[in-house]
Structures are given as structure tokens and as C-alpha cells.
Amino acid sequence: MRPLILKDIDDLIIGSLGIVAFISFFVGGVVAIQTSLNMTSPLMPKYLVGFATRQSIILEFAPTFISIIMAGKVGSFITSSIGTMRVTEQIDALEVMGINAINYLVFPKFIALTLYPFVISIAMFLGILGGLMACVYGGYGTMEDYVEGVQLDFIPFHFIYAFIKTFVFAFLLATIPSYYGYFMKGGALEVGKASTTSFVWTSVLIILVNFLLTSILLG
Amino acid sequence: MIEVKDLKKSFGDTQILKGITTSFEKGKTNLVIGQSGSGKTVFLKCLLGLFEYESGSISYEGKNFSKLSRDEKTNLRSEMGMVFQGSALFDSMTIAENVMFPLRMFTKQSKSEMEDRVDEVLKRVNLDDAHKKMPSEASGGMQKRVAIARAIVNRPKYLFCDEPNSGLDPRTAIIIDNLIQEITEEFNITTVVNTHDMNSVMEIGEKIVFLKNGLLEWEGSSETIFRTDNEAVTNFVYSSELFRKVRKMYLEESD
Ligand SMILES: Nc1ncnc2c1ncn2[C@@H]1O[C@H](COP(=O)(O)OP(=O)(O)OP(=O)(O)O)[C@@H](O)[C@H]1O
Ligand SMILES: [Mg+2]
Numbered sequence: 001m002r003p004l005i006l007k008d009i010d011d012l013i014i015g016s017l018g019i020v021a022f023i024s025f026f027v028g029g030v031v032a033i034q035t036s037l038n039m040t041s042p043l044m045p046k047y048l049v050g051f052a053t054r055q056s057i058i059l060e061f062a063p064t065f066i067s068i069i070m071a072g073k074v075g076s077f078i079t080s081s082i083g084t085m086r087v088t089e090q091i092d093a094l095e096v097m098g099i100n101a102i103n104y105l106v107f108p109k110f111i112a113l114t115l116y117p118f119v120i121s122i123a124m125f126l127g128i129l130g131g132l133m134a135c136v137y138g139g140y141g142t143m144e145d146y147v148e149g150v151q152l153d154f155i156p157f158h159f160i161y162a163f164i165k166t167f168v169f170a171f172l173l174a175t176i177p178s179y180y181g182y183f184m185k186g187g188a189l190e191v192g193k194a195s196t197t198s199f200v201w202t203s204v205l206i207i208l209v210n211f212l213l214t215s216i217l218l219g
Numbered sequence: 220m221i222e223v224k225d226l227k228k229s230f231g232d233t234q235i236l237k238g239i240t241t242s243f244e245k246g247k248t249n250l251v252i253g254q255s256g257s258g259k260t261v262f263l264k265c266l267l268g269l270f271e272y273e274s275g276s277i278s279y280e281g282k283n284f285s286k287l288s289r290d291e292k293t294n295l296r297s298e299m300g301m302v303f304q305g306s307a308l309f310d311s312m313t314i315a316e317n318v319m320f321p322l323r324m325f326t327k328q329s330k331s332e333m334e335d336r337v338d339e340v341l342k343r344v345n346l347d348d349a350h351k352k353m354p355s356e357a358s359g360g361m362q363k364r365v366a367i368a369r370a371i372v373n374r375p376k377y378l379f380c381d382e383p384n385s386g387l388d389p390r391t392a393i394i395i396d397n398l399i400q401e402i403t404e405e406f407n408i409t410t411v412v413n414t415h416d417m418n419s420v421m422e423i424g425e426k427i428v429f430l431k432n433g434l435l436e437w438e439g440s441s442e443t444i445f446r447t448d449n450e451a452v453t454n455f456v457y458s459s460e461l462f463r464k465v466r467k468m469y470l471e472e473s474d
Contacts, residue, residue, distance in 0.1 A: 007311070089307035092269050097321055098296035 001108065008112035012074050016119060019073065020066055024057075024123040027065070028130030029138075031056050036140040049141050050149025053131035055158075062123040063162045064210050067169040070119075071202035075177040076195035078109060082181025083191040091182070106178045116170035117163055124162075161217045168213065169206055176202045220245050221266065221377070221409055226275035228258075228265055235261050237433035238275070246407045248400050248423045250414055253430035254455065259413040260304055262430065263381055266411065267301060268292065279377070297325040300370030304381040304413075306362040308354040314365050315341070315350035321373040340368040343398060345391070360387045367395060371402055378402065378410040384419065392416065396423050417462050420444065429455070445469045 035052040082105055085091050094101040128150060135141045180198035184190055221243040228236040235258045243249040251259050264270045266277055268284055277284045279295060287295065300321075308317050315337050322333045341347060344364040354362055367383060380399060384392035396416075400423045403410040414420065420427060424441035429452050437449045444456060445466050457463045 084310075088310075089303045089305055090309055092264070093301065093303060093307040093309070095269060096267055096296060096299060096301045097324055098293040099324060 004104070004108040005111045008108045009115060011077065012109065012112045013115045013119060016070060016073055017122065019069070020119055020123050021126050023069060024062065024066065024126040025130035025133075027061060028053060028057055028127030029134030031061070031127070032131035032135045032146075033138060033140060036135065046141050046145040047149035047152060049135055050131070050146035051152050052149070053135075053146075054128055054150045057127035057131070058124050058158060058162050061127055062120050063165040063169065064206065066120060066123045067166075067173065067206050068203045070116075070169075070173055071177075071206060072199050074113075074173055075202045076199050078174070078177035079181040079184075079195045079198040080191050082106075082178055083184045083194050084188075086182065086184055087187050087191060102178075102182065105182070106174070109178060110171075110174045113170040113174045116173070117166045120162070120166045161213075164217065165210060165213055168209055172202060172205050172209065176205060220280055221411070222276075222278045222281075223266070224276045224278075226262070226265060226272055226277065228261055228270060228272040235433055236265070236272070239430070239433075239435050241428050241435055241438060243409055243411050243426065245409045246404060247410070247425040248403050249409070249411045249426045249428065250420060250424040251411060251428045251430060252414060252420060252455070253436075255415070257430045258433055259430060260381055263379055263411065263413055267299065267379060268296075297321075297373070298376040300373065300375035300378045302363070302366045302370045302378075302380040302383050304385075306354070306359075306366040308362055308365055308369070310354050312354075313350065314346070314352050314354065314357065314361075317354065317365055318368045318372050321369060325373055336372060337368075340372045341365075343371075344368045345394060360391055363387060364391070364395065367398070374406060376406075376408050378408055380410070380412045382413055382415070384414070384416055389418070392418065393422070399423065417456060417459075420456060421465070431455075 032049055032053045036049045039048060082091075085105070091101045091105075094104060132143065132146050132150075135146050136143050177195075177198045180194045180201075184194040223239055223241050223243075226236050226239045227234065239262065251262060253259055261270060265272050268277075282291075284292070284295070308314075309320065312320065315334075318337045318340060319333050322328055322336060326333075328336070337350075338347075341350065344367050346361060346364055346368070349357060349361060349365070352361075354365065357365065363383060363386060367380070370378060370380070378399070383399065384395045387395060396419050399410060399412060402408065412419065412423075421441050421444075424444070427437075427439050427441065427444055428435060429437040429439075429449075431451050437447065437452045439447060444452065447453065457466055
């Protein structure tokens with residue numbers, strides 16, 4: 001089992017860091033710019049940019065938006081790799097050897113995705129950092145104001161809320177794509193279709209569950 | 220010994236197997252022949268328990284497979300080797316790792332013991348220097364041979380091969396056929412081979428089962444297949460001029 005888990009950590013977690021870092025950094029920057037452009041009243045305090053960026057990144061962007069991207073990247077990878085094993089009879093081969101294929105293929109992905117909060121933490125950090133860079137180097141505010149905003153009114157429960165969502169999304173990211181891969185029928189063309197369907201359903205569920213969890217935890 | 224009684228299997232509304240009764244003896248190479256689409260693969264997958272079937276029974280040494288407990292099934296499966304029609308090699312593993320896989324799963328051998336055994340079987344299928352290749356880097360014929368090596372590495376009691384020599388050159392095909400037959404005799408195992416290779420039919424078919432339209436149309440051996448006047452069989456087996464000549468010579472010789 002160990003080599004399988006390590007391989008899945010590599011494929012699912014390490015392999016996603018690059019794209020997650022890139023997107024978080026620049027979206028963080030855009031959020032900061034948009035906030036400051038929309039603060040037309042001179043009465044609004046300057047630290048609001050940092051505050052608003054932090055809130056949107058931690059509460060929604062990092063856990064939810066990144067998970068939708070991961071549904072595309074990790075989700076379709078899981079569906080197509082398990083689906084290919086199904087159509088090329090590799091899953092049959094495992095079963096003939098008396099190996100529980102679901103266990104063998106899906107369990108390591110679950111374990112690997114328990115590291116998913118780590119990815120989201122990086123997204124949070126880089127998103128806020130991107131905001132800072134855009135703010136300071138774009139001439140929208142000073143570093144002191146931004147940092148003050150980031151530290152303002154810090155509510156620990158927001159973090160808990162964000163990581164509860166992250167864990168639930170990690171679960172969805174492991175199960176739905178595995179389901180579509182494992183139970184697929186047909187050939188190579190169907191592998192592609194299954195990946196698309198799995199992406200659609202994973203993202204729909206992430207959005208719905210996000211709505212539910214937000215209503216329950218913050219409402 | 221594998222006994223099949225009145226096996227019926229459908230997909231949706233189409234019945235693929237319409238009640239097949241036959242048996243496969245130990246120490247014999249049993250062939251299942253029939254046209255493409257006649258249900259050979261489905262039949263084999265039912266034997267292996269990969270497909271559920273509506274009715275009928277399949278028993279191994281008198282024990283009904285579908286009535287076995289989970290552990291008993293796992294035990295029985297550790298004694299089975301299967302060569303899939305498309306090879307079904309694990310594409311994330313090297314060729315050597317593929318062959319070693321059943322040993323890792325079912326035995327407690329040391330790494331070097333397993334490596335020795337892998338070398339031995341890879342040599343037997345004429346692949347001494349392909350250990351480190353990935354399946355995607357191997358030709359179709361090589362993949363087939365790796366699949367055979369993987370199926371026999373743990374010394375199975377039951378060997379199932381779905382068209383083991385399709386896509387192989389004639390020489391390798393004969394080597395594979397002989398290998399299957401040798402192993403069957405040497406270790407006294409029960410072997411079931413799906414094929415439409417007439418060479419195999421004539422060379423290694425100790426028992427031959429002919430499927431047509433989901434039914435068992437004819438049963439016999441490589442001897443009796445020369446003498447049968449079952450039209451479906453003769454149309455299928457002797458569809459080429461060459462094999463009609465072979466048959467004629469055989470009959471003249473043996474008269
Ligand atoms: N999983 C499946 N779902 C639905 N139909 C199937 C499935 N597998 C096989 N069939 C159908 O069962 C029939 C028999 O197929 P099978 O693969 O057993 O043929 P075969 O005798 O092995 O042919 P070939 O010599 O070409 O391999 C075909 O009509 C096929 O379409
Ligand atoms: Mg077939």
C-alpha cells in the first residue's frame with residue numbers, strides 16, 4: 001500500500017501545487033486591486049483592502065474556488081486513470097488475483113487527499129501575499145495598511161469553517177471521480193466522457209455543499 | 220476439474236450464453252473456439268467469477284464457486300492465472316513488477332526469491348531483457364508474453380487464457396502454445412484457452428468446445444475435429460483451403 005499512497009500524494013497533491021500557487025497568487029492580486037478600485041469614498045480606511053482580500057481568500061477563494069479547479073485537475077485525473085484501468089481490464093486482472101480493486105485503487109487516494117488542507121493553506125498564504133504585492137507595487141496602498149487589514153478582527157472560527165469545508169471537499173474530490181472511473185463502461189472515448197461528467201458533478205456538489213455548510217456554520 | 224452446468228448469461232435483453240454445460244479436466248489443455256462475438260470472453264469471465272450470471276453453476280473440484288465464502292474465493296483465486304485478451308498489464312508498473320505482482324500479493328517470499336522466479340518465467344516466454352521496460356514501451360506480442368508470465372508466475376492450478384497467441388508471429392505463437400501445454404502437463408493444472416487460431420486447435424486441443432450463438436454446438440478433441448461432419452464446425456475450422464488440405468492429408472494418412 002505504501003508505494004501506492006506515495007505515488008498518489010505525488011500525483012494528486014505535489015502535482016497540483018504549481019497550478020494552485022500560480023492561480024492563488026494572481027487571483028489574490030486581482031481581489032486586492034478590485035477592492036481598492038471600488039473604494040471610492042475617502043472616508044473608508046485604507047486597511048480595508050487587506051481585510052477584504054483576507055476574508056475573500058480564506059472564506060471562499062481558497063477552499064471553494066481552488067476545489068473547483070482541483071475537480072478539473074485531480075478529479076479528471078482520478079476518473080481517467082481508474083477508467084482506463086477498467087476498460088483495459090486491469091481492474092478485472094486485480095480482481096482475478098483476489099484483490100479488492102476499490103480498496104486497492106481508491107483508499108490510497110483518500111489517504112493522499114487528507115493532505116489537501118495543506119494545498120489550501122498554501123493557496124491562502126499565496127493569495128494574501130499576491131494581494132499584498134499587487135497593492136504595494138501597483139500603487140494602491142502601503143504595506144503597513146495592507147498588513148494591518150490582514151490582521152484586523154481575526155476570527156479563529158473562520159479558519160475552522162474554511163478547513164471543515166476543505167476536508168469535506170477533499171472527500172468529494174476522492175469519491176465522485178473514483179466512482180465515475182470505477183463504474184464506467186466502454187472504451188477510450190467513454191473514458192473522456194466519464195472524466196467530463198465527473199468534473200461536472202464534482203463541481204456541482206462542491207457548490208451545493210458549500211452553500212449548505214455556509215448556511216449551517218456561519219448562518 | 221471445472222464443471223459448468225447450464226450456464227446462462229445476458230446483458231440487458233440480449234442473451235449471450237444460452238445454457239452451456241461442459242467440463243474441463245485437470246492436466247488437459249481445453250480449448251474454447253467460436254466466431255468473434257460468440258461469447259468466448261464472456262464465458263471465460265463467468266468461469267473466473269468476474270461476471271454474474273442468471274442461472275447455472277460453475278464448480279471447481281465439486282465446489283460451487285458462487286457459494287464459496289469470501290475467503291474461500293480469495294484462496295481459490297490465488298490459484299488462478301488469467302491472460303486477458305488485451306493483456307491487461309498494469310501500466311504504472313514495469314514488466315518485471317507486473318510479473319512479480321502476484322507473488323507480492325500471495326506469497327511471503329523474499330525479494331531475491333521473487334526476482335529469481337520472475338527471471339525464470341520471463342526467460343520461459345523468451346523475454347530475458349525486458350525487465351525494466353514499461354508495458355507501453357513493449358510491442359503487443361511482448362505484452363501478451365508478459366501477461367502469460369504474470370499468469371503462471373505463482374504456479375496456478377487453473378490457467379485461463381483469452382486468445383493468448385493472437386497478434387503474435389507464427390513462431391512465437393507456437394512457442395506460447397507449447398508453453399501452455401507443457402505447464403499444463405508438468406504441473407497437472409486445468410487450463411482453458413479461448414482461441415480462433417487453427418494451429419492451436421490442431422496442435423494442443425486435448426478437449427475442444429465449440430460455441431455458436433450462445434450454445435455449445437460441438438465438443439471433441441484435435442483428433443475428432445478432423446472427422447466431424449458437424450457443418451458449423453467444419454465451416455468454421457476448415458474455412459481456409461490450407462486447413463481443408465491438412466484435414467484431407469490427415470484423414471488419408473490415418474486410414
Ligand atoms: N460488458 C458487456 N456488456 C454488454 N455486452 C457485452 C459485454 N461484453 C460482451 N458483450 C457482448 O457479448 C457478445 C460476446 O462477446 P465476447 O467478447 O464474449 O465475444 P468473443 O467470442 O470473445 O469474441 P472475440 O473472438 O472477438 O474476442 C458480444 O455480442 C458482445 O457485444
Ligand atoms: Mg474475446
